[in-house]
Amino acid sequence: MDTLSILLMGFISIVVVNNLVFTKFLGICPYLGVSGRIDMAFGMGLAVTFVVTLSGTLTWLIDHLLLIGTSLEVTRYICFILVIAGAVQLVEMYLRKFFPSLYESFGIFLPLITTNCAILGLCLLISLEGINSLLEAVVLSFGAGIGFTMAICIMAGIRENLDLADVPDCLKGAPITLITAGLLAMAFMGFAGMIR
Amino acid sequence: MTNSNAKTSRYGQTLLAGLWRENPVFRLLLGMCPTLAVTAAVKPALTMGCCVIFVLLCSNIIVSLMRNLLKPHLRILMFTLTIATFVTIADLFLKAFVPRMSEMLGPYVPLIIVNCIIICRAEACASKNPMLVSVIDALSMGVGFTVTLCFLAGIRELLSTGKIFEAQLMPDAFVPWAAMSMPVGAFITLGLMLGLVNIVAGKKA
Secondary structure: OHHHHHHHHHHHHHHHHOOHHHHOOOOHHHHHHHOOOHHHHHHHHHHHHHHHHHHHHHHHHHHHHHHOOOOOHHHHHHHHHHHHHHHHHHHHHHHHHHOHHHHHHHHHHOHHHHHOHHHHHHHHHHHHOOOOOHHHHHHHHHHHHHHHHHHHHHHHHHHHHHOOOOOOHHHOOHHHHHHHHHHHHHHHHHHOOOOO | OHHHHHHHHHHHHHHHHOOOOOOOOOOOOOOHHHHHHOOOOHHHHHHHHHHHHHHHHHHHHHHHHOOOOOOHHHHHHHHHHHHHHHHHHHHHHHHHHOHHHHHHHHHHOHHHHHOHHHHHHHHHHHOOOOHHHHHHHHHHHHHHHHHHHHHHHHHHHHHHHOEEOOEEOOOOOOOOOHHHHOHHHHHHHHHHHHHHHHHHHHHHO
16 A cells, blocks of 8 residues: 555656656657647657656666666666667657558657657656666656646647737747746646645 | 858858857757756856757767768767767766756756757768868857857846846845746746747848
């Protein structure tokens, strides 16, 4: 019961309280790039969730079984980025084979998941905070993915309506998206302190 | 003579491009994550800018030297590995000599690996040009990024505390805007700055 409640708290914390996009500024690039349409945003969110869960788990295993034991921590960043690149390659091949239309519509943004700061950022956070159990690492990475999906879908929903609004010329596109994200971040600040 | 003139002017153009015409943050919208995350105060922003200049310079030199050996499908992987090596060096350097700053920046130093500016410059400039042009390009982009970062950080620090570098600049009657040092301030300041840049650029064109 105790472990279960810790896991649940960790999950809720990373999804809403410490949402990667709104409080840690991770994953802003795809956030601005793909949040135009809600179906694409959802697909992107799922792809990121998959990659982040896989790479979060693998990097925890590599970090604890290989690097810390042999004092090769210096190579940590290089190992992490290799794992992430491999995981993205896997998703890319899978999508091209089974969902060609989705693959086409992502275009350049799919390989760019490799350089999505949310994924590397989460792996680093797990290693910085010294998470000790594999289960906790898996739950945290899955929660981070869900949090990202939620953030990008909320944004896509707002942006679809924003197209109809009368925005000043100079603020069209990225600026108004950033301001909207700021207001959303303010709303998410309401969750702060809910869970420590 | 004309040939060398043309060359010099090309170098000059590359040098100036990063500062305004192709400013990485304002015009190309690259490297947004660190821009938003470390600009709560000027000092971390400056440290971050210096790290980015170092990594950009080294990786541009290496990529430019090995540009003829690269295979297209392994390109991005090679770029990332080169960058990761130099980021590790920068991170260890910070940890050894300015541990407090390194703690403050936290995961954002290793996150330079996935900073789009560096990969973009490796791909768009260093993998096609000889070393000298790549070095100038790296310096120009790096300085452009650092100046932008410090500018944003200056605005946010001034409004959230009334001070810059511990020097009181605002009158005593000024009430600090706490929200400016939080995520809200980061997003909204950058959004408004982009709008302002759009107005200025639109007038010039």
